[in-house]
Every structure is written in structure tokens, then in C-alpha cells.
Amino acid sequence: DIQLTQSPSFLSASVGDRVTITCRASQVISNYLAWYQQGPGKAPKLLIYAASTLQSGLLSRFSGSGSGTEFTLTISSLQPEDFATYYCQQLNYYPWTFGQGTKVEIK
Amino acid sequence: QVQLQESGPGLVRPSETLSLTCTVSGASINSYYWTWIRQPPGKGLEWMGHIFNSGNTDYNPSLKSRVTISVDASKQRFSLQLTSVTAADTAVYYCARENSGSFGIDYWGQGTLVTVSS
Numbered sequence: 525d526i527q528l529t530q531s532p533s534f535l536s537a538s539v540g541d542r543v544t545i546t547c548r549a550s551q552v553i554s555n556y557l558a559w560y561q562q563g564p565g566k567a568p569k570l571l572i573y574a575a576s577t578l579q580s581g582l583l584s585r586f587s588g589s590g591s592g593t594e595f596t597l598t599i600s601s602l603q604p605e606d607f608a609t610y611y612c613q614q615l616n617y618y619p620w621t622f623g624q625g626t627k628v629e630i631k
Numbered sequence: 632q633v634q635l636q637e638s639g640p641g642l643v644r645p646s647e648t649l650s651l652t653c654t655v656s657g658a659s660i661n662s663y664y665w666t667w668i669r670q671p672p673g674k675g676l677e678w679m680g681h682i683f684n685s686g687n688t689d690y691n692p693s694l695k696s697r698v699t700i701s702v703d704a705s706k707q708r709f710s711l712q713l714t715s716v717t718a719a720d721t722a723v724y725y726c727a728r729e730n731s732g733s734f735g736i737d738y739w740g741q742g743t744l745v746t747v748s749s
Binding site for chain 1 (some may be wrong): 675676677678680689690691692693703723725729730733734736737739740741742
């Protein structure tokens with residue numbers, strides 16, 4: 525299985541901060557990577573697919589980049605509703621796998 | 632507006648079979664990939680498998696031969712069966728739509744907690 529390692533696992537930040545989360549894959553996965561946001565008690569929500577394409581209807585403060593084995597999710601200016609857990613997922617090799625998650629909390 | 636809704640028992644006895652159904656509205660179940668994902672309490676996400684073209688399936692090998700996903704196109708729903716459950720199968724189970732071409736999982740059900748306990 526492809527292992528996805530997110531860093532950091534926990535992040536404390538303030539409203540307005542620029543935040544970057546990294547996802548590293550154990551093998552090359554081209555750009556078959558998605559990012560999700562999960563609030564407490566809620567289903568995950570797709571933010572980014574194909575590594576850098578913003579899901580329709582989402583605000584542009586979310587952006588993704590990367591290819592191969594290293595990917596990043598950036599939130600340009602953290603808003604109160606962005607405090608959540610973020611997951612990356614690879615969809616290049618079966619079984620699809622997720623990173624362990626990055627929890628973003630209020631400083 | 633695409634909507635998915637899970638239904639099924641919230642409590643399953645050890646060694647028995649977990650069965651859940653997902654009812655889809657707003658999209659044809661004959662298109663897309665229809666997926667099950669689970670999340671143990673306080674833990675991360677695990678992709679269990681998906682079904683597409685009303686019959687083709689891929690499963691997570693970690694579940695070995697315990698998992699089956701099927702579809703009832705006439706009722707716009709798909710189902711999950713997980714046999715020989717243990718406490719380790721206690722989780723929130725999500726049904727979801729996976730967009731084709733590896734474009735991610737774009738619609739999710741609200742999730743349903745299934746507890747395995749005697």
C-alpha cells in the first residue's frame with residue numbers, strides 16, 4: 525500500500541495566519557492526490573483534487589501544489605471555520621489510502 | 632443536489648455480519664464510483680472499496696474477503712456487507728461518491744456509527 529505521511533500532525537495557528545500542510549507519499553503518485561477538510565462530527569469535505577484543482581464552489585484561500593511524492597495544502601488566511609482536521613488521499617494505486625490527518629487548532 | 636444517506640443497524644454482535652445501505656438522490660447510480668469509507672472513533676479514514684458500472688468492484692485487501700459491495704440500480708442504492716465483525720470494526724461508516732478519473736470523493740453521506748459489541 526502507498527503510505528501517506530502528513531506533517532505536522534498538529535498545528536496551532538491564529539485567524540489570519542498562512543498555514544501549510546505537507547503530504548509525502550511512499551511512492552510516486554503523479555498528481556492523483558486529493559485534500560479533505562473534516563470538522564468535528566462531520567463528514568469530510570473535498571477541497572482539492574488532482575493535487576492542485578480547487579473543488580467547485582470553494583473559496584480560493586485554499587490551494588494545493590505538488591507532484592510525484594510531495595504535496596502541500598496552503599490556506600492563505602485562516603478563518604474561524606477552517607479550524608478542523610485535514611486529510612490527504614492518493615487515488616493512483618489501489619487501495620486508495622489517506623494520510624493520518626493534520627489537526628488545525630486555534631492558538 | 633447530490634445526496635447520500637446511510638441506513639442500517641447501529642449495533643452488531645461480534646462474529647455477525649454488518650449490513651448498511653446507502654440511498655442516492657440527485658445522481659444516477661449507473662454513473663460514477665460508489666464508495667464506502669470508515670473511521671474508527673478518534674482515528675483516521677480507511678477506504679473500504681467501491682463499485683462502478685453497476686457491478687465492478689475494488690476492495691481494500693486489508694479487509695480480505697470479508698467485504699462485499701453491491702448495487703440495486705432500480706432503487707438507486709448500494710450496500711455494504713462486512714462479515715465476521717470484531718470490536719475493531721466499530722467505526723463511523725460513510726457512503727460516498729467518487730468522481731471518475733481519480734478526481735476525489737466529492738459527495739459524502741453524513742455517516743453512521745456502527746458499534747460491535749455483545
